[in-house]
Amino acid sequence: MxxxxxxxxxxxxxxxxxxxxxxxxxxxxxxxxxxxxxxxxxxxxxxxxxxxxxxxxxxxxxxxxxxxxxxxxxxxxxxxxxxxxxxxxxxxxxxxxxxxxxxxxxxxxxxxxxxxxxxxxxxxxxxxxxxxxxxxxxxxxxxxxxxxxxxxxxxxxxxxxxxxxxxxxxxxxxxxxxxxxxxxxxxxxxxxxxxxxxxxxxxxxxxxxxxxxxxxxxxxxxxxxxxxxxxxxxxxxxxSHAAMFAGLLPARRLDSHKGSYGEVMVIGGAHGMMGAAILAASAALYCGAGRVYVGFIDAAPAYDAQHPELMCRMAAELDFSKACVVIGPGLGNSELTASLLARALQQAPYVVIDADALNLIASSAPLRALLLARSQSLKSSIMTPHPLEAARLLGISTAQVQADRWQAALDLASQFQATIILKGAGSIIATSQQPLCINTSGNPALASGGTGDVLAGVCGALLAQQMAANDAARMAVWLHGCAADQLVEHACDAIGLTASELIPAIRNCLNQQQKKHSKPQRFQPLSK
Ligand SMILES: NC(=O)C1=CN([C@@H]2O[C@H](COP(=O)(O)OP(=O)(O)OC[C@H]3O[C@@H](n4cnc5c(N)ncnc54)[C@H](O)[C@@H]3O)[C@@H](O)[C@H]2O)[C@@H](O)CC1
Ligand SMILES: [K+]
The missing domain is CATH 3.40.50.10260 (YjeF N-terminal domain)
Known part of the structure; x- marks a missing residue:
C-alpha cells in the first residue's frame, strides 16, 4: 500500500x-x-x-x-x-x-x-x-x-x-x-x-x-x-484542506451590487493603535465585503489615504443592527469600549471578537452573559484568542492552554457558545457541535504584529457575505496561512513579512480558490 x-x-x-x-x-x-x-x-x-x-x-x-x-x-x-x-x-x-x-x-x-x-x-x-x-x-x-x-x-x-x-x-x-x-x-x-x-x-x-x-x-x-x-x-x-471550502462563497451574480456582499464595521483603533483597525478593515475590503466602515474610539481621520474606500467614523455614531461588527483591533480598555462591546453583542447579527474585546469579556460577567444570549437568538459569534487571551477567558494559565490546546478550544467553545479560533502553530477552530479543525496552512512569518487584526477582518468579510460562522472561521484561517505560504515561497523569506503585505495575498488566494471551485457563471461569453 x-x-x-x-x-x-x-x-x-x-x-x-x-x-x-x-x-x-x-x-x-x-x-x-x-x-x-x-x-x-x-x-x-x-x-x-x-x-x-x-x-x-x-x-x-x-x-x-x-x-x-x-x-x-x-x-x-x-x-x-x-x-x-x-x-x-x-x-x-x-x-x-x-x-x-x-x-x-x-x-x-x-x-x-x-x-x-x-x-x-x-x-x-x-x-x-x-x-x-x-x-x-x-x-x-x-x-x-x-x-x-x-x-x-x-x-x-x-x-x-x-x-x-x-x-x-x-x-x-x-x-x-x-x-x-x-x-x-x-x-x-x-x-x-x-x-x-x-x-x-x-x-x-x-x-x-x-x-x-x-x-x-x-x-x-x-x-x-x-x-x-x-x-x-x-x-x-x-x-483543513482546499476542497473543504469549495462552493462556500457562491459565484457572484451579474445583477449583484455592493449591498449584496454585506457591511463590515471594524470597531477599534484607539489613540496610538489606529493602524490595527485599518488593517482589519482593509482585509475585509480585500476579501469582498460590500461596504467597510472603521469606527474609531478617540478621533476619526477624515479618510485613509491608502484605502479611501474605507468609511472612517466615530464608533459611537455607527448603527450595528445590520452589520458584521469586528470589534477589538486596537480597541483599548475604557468605559466607552465596554459599552460599545455591549451594544455590538446585543445588536449585530454577526460579530468577530478579537484582542482587547476578548479581554473585556474575560473580566466582565455582564458582557459574558450578553455573548451567551447571542447563541439563543441564533446570532453568529467568532472569537479569535491567542493563547494568553484564551487563558484569561478560561481563568487558567497560558501554559495550561498550551498543554492541551485541543481541550482548551473545546472548553472555550462550550463556555462561550461561539466559534473559537485558538491561534498559534496549528490554529484550532472549534464549535461545540462540529468536529474541531486544525489549520494546515501558514508558517512562522505570520509571527508579527498586525497579522491577527488582518485575520479578524477576513473573518468579518466572510461572515458579512453570509457564510456560516464555523465555515468562515475555518476558511479565514486557511486563507491567511495560504497567503503567508505563497509570500514566503515567491516574494520574501520567513523573516520580515508584514501584515499589510498579507492582505493582497489573501485576496489572491481567495480568488484562486473561487476560480477553482465555484460553479461556472450562468452566462458565459460565447466567443471564449
Ligand atoms: N497494539 C497494536 O495492535 C499496534 C500497535 N502499534 C504500535 O504500538 C505502539 C503502541 O505500543 P505500546 O502501547 O506498547 O506503547 P509504546 O511502544 O509507545 O511504549 C510503551 C512502553 O514504554 C514504557 N514507557 C512509557 N514511558 C516511558 C518512559 N518515559 N521511559 C521509559 N519507558 C517508558 C511503557 O512502560 C511501555 O513498556 C503504537 O504507537 C504503534 O507504533 C502498531 O504496530 C499498530 C498495531
Ligand atoms: K516513535
Whole structure:
C-alpha cells in the first residue's frame, strides 16, 4: 500500500490516543495475531525503499520497549531482507515484549541486521548512516523521557547527529517523546525526537499538527494498516484542506451590487493603535465585503489615504443592527469600549471578537452573559484568542492552554457558545457541535504584529457575505496561512513579512480558490 494514501475514507480525519486504541482493539478482533505490526513494518520499509537504495548507506533502527519497538524491528528485518545494511539498537527488555513484538525480534535476529549497543551509538560521533528510524516510543509513552535518562541521552545524541550530518529521521507512529494528543513534549524536562518525516499508523493524530507537533513530526504520512473503514468512528477532528471550502462563497451574480456582499464595521483603533483597525478593515475590503466602515474610539481621520474606500467614523455614531461588527483591533480598555462591546453583542447579527474585546469579556460577567444570549437568538459569534487571551477567558494559565490546546478550544467553545479560533502553530477552530479543525496552512512569518487584526477582518468579510460562522472561521484561517505560504515561497523569506503585505495575498488566494471551485457563471461569453 502507498503510505501516502490511506485506505480509509477519512483522509483528513484526526483522532486522539484513546480513539486510536479503540479502533485498534476493534480491528485486532478481525485480524490474525500480529497482522497490524506486520503491516506497520511493511508500510515503513516500503516508504524507505521509495527514497533510499541499499547503496545509499546504512540504516540505524532504534527499537524501544513497547509495540512501537516491535514496529521498528519488523521494519528492520524487512529492510535487511531487501539488501539494506541495518544496525538495530535494541533499547528494551525483550522478556517484556508482546507476542507480536517478540516474533518481530526473533525475525530480526535471524536476519542480516546487526544488533549494536547503546554505548556504540553514544560513542559514535560521525556515523555514515543514511537514515535513522525512530521506534523508541509511540502512543504508549506515559511519562517524560527526561534529558538525563538513558533514553533522553540517546534522543539528544541522535537529534544532534542528525542536525550536524544532515541525517534524515523517520519516526514510526509518533516522534518519541511527543504527546500524540497535545503536540507537546511530555515533561517535565522531557526531550523528543526531531523527525523529518513521521509515518503514523491507523489514523492521523491531533498532536502531530498543533503546538510543537509540526516541528517534531516534520512531514506526516498516514498508513491505515488495512484497518477496515467500518472500525473508524466519525472523527472528532479534521485537518483543513482546499476542497473543504469549495462552493462556500457562491459565484457572484451579474445583477449583484455592493449591498449584496454585506457591511463590515471594524470597531477599534484607539489613540496610538489606529493602524490595527485599518488593517482589519482593509482585509475585509480585500476579501469582498460590500461596504467597510472603521469606527474609531478617540478621533476619526477624515479618510485613509491608502484605502479611501474605507468609511472612517466615530464608533459611537455607527448603527450595528445590520452589520458584521469586528470589534477589538486596537480597541483599548475604557468605559466607552465596554459599552460599545455591549451594544455590538446585543445588536449585530454577526460579530468577530478579537484582542482587547476578548479581554473585556474575560473580566466582565455582564458582557459574558450578553455573548451567551447571542447563541439563543441564533446570532453568529467568532472569537479569535491567542493563547494568553484564551487563558484569561478560561481563568487558567497560558501554559495550561498550551498543554492541551485541543481541550482548551473545546472548553472555550462550550463556555462561550461561539466559534473559537485558538491561534498559534496549528490554529484550532472549534464549535461545540462540529468536529474541531486544525489549520494546515501558514508558517512562522505570520509571527508579527498586525497579522491577527488582518485575520479578524477576513473573518468579518466572510461572515458579512453570509457564510456560516464555523465555515468562515475555518476558511479565514486557511486563507491567511495560504497567503503567508505563497509570500514566503515567491516574494520574501520567513523573516520580515508584514501584515499589510498579507492582505493582497489573501485576496489572491481567495480568488484562486473561487476560480477553482465555484460553479461556472450562468452566462458565459460565447466567443471564449
Ligand atoms: N497494539 C497494536 O495492535 C499496534 C500497535 N502499534 C504500535 O504500538 C505502539 C503502541 O505500543 P505500546 O502501547 O506498547 O506503547 P509504546 O511502544 O509507545 O511504549 C510503551 C512502553 O514504554 C514504557 N514507557 C512509557 N514511558 C516511558 C518512559 N518515559 N521511559 C521509559 N519507558 C517508558 C511503557 O512502560 C511501555 O513498556 C503504537 O504507537 C504503534 O507504533 C502498531 O504496530 C499498530 C498495531
Ligand atoms: K516513535
Amino acid at each position: 502507498n503510505p501516502a494514501a490511506p485506505s480509509n475514507s477519512f483522509t483528513h480525519a484526526l483522532y486522539r490516543k484513546a480513539e486510536i486504541r479503540a479502533i485498534e482493539a476493534a480491528a485486532i478482533a478481525d485480524l490474525p495475531a500480529g497482522e497490524l505490526m506486520r503491516a506497520a513494518g511493511k508500510a515503513a520499509s516500503e516508504l524507505v525503499q521509495t527514497k533510499f537504495t541499499p547503496r545509499d548507506g546504512a540504516i540505524l533502527i532504534l527499537a524501544g520497549p513497547g509495540d512501537n519497538g516491535g514496529d521498528a524491528l519488523e521494519t528492520g528485518q524487512l529492510l535487511a531482507a531487501r539488501g539494506y545494511t541495518v544496525d538495530i539498537a535494541l533499547c528494551a527488555d525483550s522478556l517484556l515484549y508482546s507476542a507480536a513484538a517478540n516474533l518481530s525480534l526473533q525475525q530480526a535476529r535471524a536476519s542480516r541486521a546487526t544488533f549494536i549497543s547503546l554505548e556504540q551509538i553514544l560513542e559514535n560521533q560521525a556515523p555514515a548512516y543514511a537514515l535513522v528510524i525512530d521506534g523508541l516510543f509511540g502512543i504508549g509513552l506515559s511519562r517524560a523521557i527526561t534529558a538525563d535518562s538513558v533514553f533522553g541521552q540517546l534522543i539528544q545524541h541522535i537529534n544532534q547527529l542528525a542536525e550536524k550530518f544532515a541525517i534524515p529521521i523517520l519516526a514510526l507512529d509518533v516522534p518519541s517523546g511527543l504527546d500524540a494528543d497535545t503536540g507537546q513534549v511530555i515533561g517535565p524536562q522531557g526531550v523528543a525526537i526531531e523527525a523529518n518525516t513521521t509515518l503514523s499508523f491507523i489514523a492521523d493524530k491531533v498532536g502531530l499538527h498543533t503546538a510543537a507537533g509540526r516541528d517534531y513530526a516534520g512531514r506526516v504520512l498516514i498508513d491505515s494498516l488495512g484497518v477496515a473503514d467500518n472500525h473508524f468512528p466519525p472523527p472528532s477532528g479534521i485537518l
